[in-house]
Amino acid sequence: MLFRQLMKCLKQTSFSLSDYNTKRNFFRAVQLQANIPGTFVGSLKSIVGDANVSTADAVRDQHGHDESHHEVHKPDVVVFAESLEHVCKVAKLCNDNKVPLIPFGSGTGLEGGVNALQGGVSLNMSKMNQVVKVNAEDFDCTVQPGVMRIALNAYLRDTGLWFPIDPGADASICGMCATSASGTNAVRYGTMKENVLNLQVVLPDGRVIETAGKGKRSRKTSAGYNLTNLFVGSEGTLGIITEATIKLYGIPEKTIAAVCHFDSVQEAVDTVVQIMQSGISMAKLEFLDDKAIEAFNKYSKFNMKVAHSLFLEFHGPALGLEDQFNTVKELITSNNGSGLQIATDEDERKRLWKARHEMIWACTALLPGSKPYSTDVCVPISTLPKVIVQTKKWIEEANIIGPIVGHVGDGNFHVFFPMMRGDKETYEKVQDLHFKMGFLAMEMNGTCTGEHGIGMGKRKLLEKELGPTGIEVMKEVKKCFDPNGIMNPGKVFF
Amino acid sequence: MLFRQLMKCLKQTSFSLSDYNTKRNFFRAVQLQANIPGTFVGSLKSIVGDANVSTADAVRDQHGHDESHHEVHKPDVVVFAESLEHVCKVAKLCNDNKVPLIPFGSGTGLEGGVNALQGGVSLNMSKMNQVVKVNAEDFDCTVQPGVMRIALNAYLRDTGLWFPIDPGADASICGMCATSASGTNAVRYGTMKENVLNLQVVLPDGRVIETAGKGKRSRKTSAGYNLTNLFVGSEGTLGIITEATIKLYGIPEKTIAAVCHFDSVQEAVDTVVQIMQSGISMAKLEFLDDKAIEAFNKYSKFNMKVAHSLFLEFHGPALGLEDQFNTVKELITSNNGSGLQIATDEDERKRLWKARHEMIWACTALLPGSKPYSTDVCVPISTLPKVIVQTKKWIEEANIIGPIVGHVGDGNFHVFFPMMRGDKETYEKVQDLHFKMGFLAMEMNGTCTGEHGIGMGKRKLLEKELGPTGIEVMKEVKKCFDPNGIMNPGKVFF
Numbered sequence: 001m002l003f004r005q006l007m008k009c010l011k012q013t014s015f016s017l018s019d020y021n022t023k024r025n026f027f028r029a030v031q032l033q034a035n036i037p038g039t040f041v042g043s044l045k046s047i048v049g050d051a052n053v054s055t056a057d058a059v060r061d062q063h064g065h066d067e068s069h070h071e072v073h074k075p076d077v078v079v080f081a082e083s084l085e086h087v088c089k090v091a092k093l094c095n096d097n098k099v100p101l102i103p104f105g106s107g108t109g110l111e112g113g114v115n116a117l118q119g120g121v122s123l124n125m126s127k128m129n130q131v132v133k134v135n136a137e138d139f140d141c142t143v144q145p146g147v148m149r150i151a152l153n154a155y156l157r158d159t160g161l162w163f164p165i166d167p168g169a170d171a172s173i174c175g176m177c178a179t180s181a182s183g184t185n186a187v188r189y190g191t192m193k194e195n196v197l198n199l200q201v202v203l204p205d206g207r208v209i210e211t212a213g214k215g216k217r218s219r220k221t222s223a224g225y226n227l228t229n230l231f232v233g234s235e236g237t238l239g240i241i242t243e244a245t246i247k248l249y250g251i252p253e254k255t256i257a258a259v260c261h262f263d264s265v266q267e268a269v270d271t272v273v274q275i276m277q278s279g280i281s282m283a284k285l286e287f288l289d290d291k292a293i294e295a296f297n298k299y300s301k302f303n304m305k306v307a308h309s310l311f312l313e314f315h316g317p318a319l320g321l322e323d324q325f326n327t328v329k330e331l332i333t334s335n336n337g338s339g340l341q342i343a344t345d346e347d348e349r350k351r352l353w354k355a356r357h358e359m360i361w362a363c364t365a366l367l368p369g370s371k372p373y374s375t376d377v378c379v380p381i382s383t384l385p386k387v388i389v390q391t392k393k394w395i396e397e398a399n400i401i402g403p404i405v406g407h408v409g410d411g412n413f414h415v416f417f418p419m420m421r422g423d424k425e426t427y428e429k430v431q432d433l434h435f436k437m438g439f440l441a442m443e444m445n446g447t448c449t450g451e452h453g454i455g456m457g458k459r460k461l462l463e464k465e466l467g468p469t470g471i472e473v474m475k476e477v478k479k480c481f482d483p484n485g486i487m488n489p490g491k492v493f494f
Numbered sequence: 495m496l497f498r499q500l501m502k503c504l505k506q507t508s509f510s511l512s513d514y515n516t517k518r519n520f521f522r523a524v525q526l527q528a529n530i531p532g533t534f535v536g537s538l539k540s541i542v543g544d545a546n547v548s549t550a551d552a553v554r555d556q557h558g559h560d561e562s563h564h565e566v567h568k569p570d571v572v573v574f575a576e577s578l579e580h581v582c583k584v585a586k587l588c589n590d591n592k593v594p595l596i597p598f599g600s601g602t603g604l605e606g607g608v609n610a611l612q613g614g615v616s617l618n619m620s621k622m623n624q625v626v627k628v629n630a631e632d633f634d635c636t637v638q639p640g641v642m643r644i645a646l647n648a649y650l651r652d653t654g655l656w657f658p659i660d661p662g663a664d665a666s667i668c669g670m671c672a673t674s675a676s677g678t679n680a681v682r683y684g685t686m687k688e689n690v691l692n693l694q695v696v697l698p699d700g701r702v703i704e705t706a707g708k709g710k711r712s713r714k715t716s717a718g719y720n721l722t723n724l725f726v727g728s729e730g731t732l733g734i735i736t737e738a739t740i741k742l743y744g745i746p747e748k749t750i751a752a753v754c755h756f757d758s759v760q761e762a763v764d765t766v767v768q769i770m771q772s773g774i775s776m777a778k779l780e781f782l783d784d785k786a787i788e789a790f791n792k793y794s795k796f797n798m799k800v801a802h803s804l805f806l807e808f809h810g811p812a813l814g815l816e817d818q819f820n821t822v823k824e825l826i827t828s829n830n831g832s833g834l835q836i837a838t839d840e841d842e843r844k845r846l847w848k849a850r851h852e853m854i855w856a857c858t859a860l861l862p863g864s865k866p867y868s869t870d871v872c873v874p875i876s877t878l879p880k881v882i883v884q885t886k887k888w889i890e891e892a893n894i895i896g897p898i899v900g901h902v903g904d905g906n907f908h909v910f911f912p913m914m915r916g917d918k919e920t921y922e923k924v925q926d927l928h929f930k931m932g933f934l935a936m937e938m939n940g941t942c943t944g945e946h947g948i949g950m951g952k953r954k955l956l957e958k959e960l961g962p963t964g965i966e967v968m969k970e971v972k973k974c975f976d977p978n979g980i981m982n983p984g985k986v987f988f
Contacts, residue, residue: 135874179716180715182714190688194684207963209964210964212941214960214964216940218872218935218944220904221941221943222674222945222947224727225724225728225732225972227967229720229723230723230724230971233719249773250773278744279744319814320810320817323813378712378714380629380634380713381631381633382631382632412712412714441712446712447706447707447717448717450712452716454718465708466707466718467707470703470707477971477974481967
């Protein structure tokens with residue numbers, strides 16, 4: 001019986017997605033027997049070469065999750081693309097056979113964006129890792145999907161330019177496009193949305209487009225629909241990003257970083273609101289509550305006062321900068337902030353921000369062996385004090401570990417809950433909080449995610465945020481680009 | 495025979511678009527006989543009231559063109575919407591009957607975006623003119639489609655806030671969304687794309703969505719597809735924008751405006767490139783060539799030196815600003831710029847920029863009775879000198895009037911050709927130049943339109959810019975939102 005089903009599966013050249021799902025266990029069993037001519041895995045190998053296809057359990061496991069707590073869902077097979085041609089042919093093969101296809105950047109997401117909910121092919125882009133071109137005089141560059149943000153900035157160092165968008169993880173630039181990522185510098189430089197000039201994209205049927213037109217990298221355009229920003233934040237559900245042309249910035253002439261502390265959350269966040277309303281151009285404006293500072297000290301060997309704190313940074317020409325810094329200093333004092341310390345030394349400043357970027361791991365380390373369950377809401381700045389104070393109250397009431405850390409200058413903040421797998425009680429409390437926070441953010445005219453994306457973790461919240469018609473319209477857009485529903489199925493929408 | 499056809503037309507409840515086009519002359523004849531029960535015009539009147547429907551020739555003519563030279567194409571009927579409900583019902587009626595529907599903002603476009611190429615209904619939004627809400631503490635506001643940019647800034651004056659995006663014309667905010675407009679301040683504040691937080695949109699079938707989710711106005715979001723930026727720049731071809739939530743900015747503490755002159759185009763534009771590359775945050779950086787200054791002096795009663803000129807403006811806190819201004823001054827001098835004049839007086843500064851905004855009419859006035867044929871390309875900043883110098887050479891070779899005026903800090907510039915209707919020779923020369931400039935911009939990795947849009951005027955150039963696959967994909971997106979093809983048909987694509 002099994003043999004006959006296997007043979008049937010092998011002979012079949014086209015499956016429906018539901019066929020595929022019911023058959024994938026057999027299918028996988030076949031593939032694991034290795035390179036059988038005429039099979040799907042064989043076809044993949046003929047496209048990308050044997051060495052670039054893996055069905056090894058460890059490799060599939062590694063591609064079945066990101067850095068979050070979300071349940072692992074392994075793909076059936078992992079393919080490493082080395083060229084645009086590989087990506088086109090693999091996409092077409094998957095599309096023709098209605099096999100799920102999940103683009104895999106660096107696996108550093110936080111909402112299960114790469115987890116292979118319906119199995120299929122995980123397409124690892126890390127071998128396409130060239131900086132295609134740097135146009136220093138135009139402040140832009142084009143990169144392949146394997147280029148990571150820290151490596152890009154190292155590569156750019158001699159040009160005097162940098163790419164400021166900095167999610168906590170060392171993510172790939174194209175992955176950051178797919179998630180519409182941002183980070184600590186977004187308050188000054190914007191998010192990925194404001195910094196992508198063009199994308200080369202492979203559609204599920206193998207067609208290639210440049211979203212803004214071939215080679216285009218002008219700062220402005222009104223030519224046709226803005227497909228660039230449709231793919232920014234599409235989370236691998238519309239196509240595969242194979243090149244990104246992004247804006248670069250001059251490394252600022254002067255940088256001032258500082259830290260200060262507050263007795264109450266309210267006073268700290270009121271200070272943020274006043275700084276933003278004063279119109280001062282902050283480069284970073286971060287909040288860490290007392291619990292976060294505890295984690296920060298412990299993990300990164302600092303000895304900071306355990307209190308609700310603001311981490312600030314100013315970028316700019318030397319002269320005006322100190323004036324701005326002094327205005328901020330006055331606002332801090334008038335809100336009873338204290339202990340203002342300035343990180344003047346470059347190494348000291350770098351150490352401070354490295355530690356800030358590692359906060360997710362600092363919080364996770366509070367519970368050894370745990371994985372992070374992180375939330376991420378974003379609200380209009382005037383409502384931020386109310387939302388953060390309420391969130392802190394809920395965390396205390398639930399009696400769970402949940403440090404609050406956030407890019408508060410944008411109205412965006414996170415709670416990093418360390419979670420032990422199998423701890424159902426905490427999981428339920430955290431789930432409850434994640435919904436409460438999402439709903440509160442929406443009530444304040446904000447969003448359930450400012451920068452992590454929907455992935456598999458926030459699909460219910462998205463339904464609430466967009467309403468039935470909004471979801472319906474987005475599903476129509478998905479269908480337009482991906483009529484067979486092969487691209488990262490089950491993500492963003494149920 | 496005519497009577498029978500008329501009767502058939504009246505009885506018909508649903509037409510195909512081609513049916514509609516072949517029948518529209520009969521159809522119009524019927525409508526012009528006035529309010530016949532059961533007719534399409536009657537249905538429109540029953541939705542919006544008799545006073546809000548017009549088939550008068552003068553009204554149809556006024557809605558059949560924008561401010562450009564493009565041929566007038568009158569709609570069959572003009573409808574004035576007074577509410578969201580009106581818009582939904584009119585859209586649904588047009589969709590059910592496959593009648594073209596063209597949203598009409600202020601009619602100040604430059605590529606024939608509102609011209610009713612296939613007749614149908616022009617939906618004038620000017621009566622929906624409320625500022626729905628100003629959230630001063632969050633630097634945002636929500637406006638209806640009839641709110642104009644100058645009126646909005648007057649309304650905001652007491653709040654200390656302003657909306658900086660300033661196309662030449664006093665356009666409507668929602669029209670500016672539809673065209674992805676920008677203007678002189680884009681070099682600092684971005685274009686509409688970077689400044690729209692949410693849009694309320696009526697789809698052709700009458701469904702209403704808020705592109706970012708109900709009431710959302712957080713600064714960042716990663717929740718679902720970026721439909722907001724799909725509608726920004728969609729030129730009325732996907733749906734009707736009925737509300738826009740936009741970012742506001744604090745009125746700068748200090749403003750410095752200045753003008754300087756150069757003997758050669760090359761030196762002027764080299765100065766621009768060097769200013770941009772120095773990383774100085776300019777608020778405006780405008781180029782006017784010698785011919786433009788002639789027009790400027792004549793139309794706006796200035797007495798400026800007739801030479802290639804830069805108009806500059808700096809916004810910011812007082813202290814740093816003068817330092818930046820001094821750096822720019824050095825760059826101007828090192829490129830042999832001269833006659834640097836600073837407009838310190840507020841009235842003088844306003845008069846300068848008002849005159850700059852009226853440049854299209856100043857150039858048109860060079861040829862009394864003419865209409866403006868304006869082009870608009872945008873290129874990476876390093877290629878700007880080459881493109882402007884070449885363009886000027888082509889204009890001289892063609893021996894036509896064509897002053898060059900541009901937002902050169904963004905790499906964006908215009909040529910305003912005054913055109914007499916019926917002057918075929920000049921028209922052909924200008925058409926030729928418009929193509930040459932578009933192709934050259936593309937060759938330099940730029941675009942055929944930085945801010946005017948495609949409308950009816952640049953469809954051929956768009957085909958070249960996107961290539962067949964790009965056009966194909968954009969048409970698929972159009973079909974997804976507007977399967978019956980009723981929304982502003984014939985625009986953006988052929």
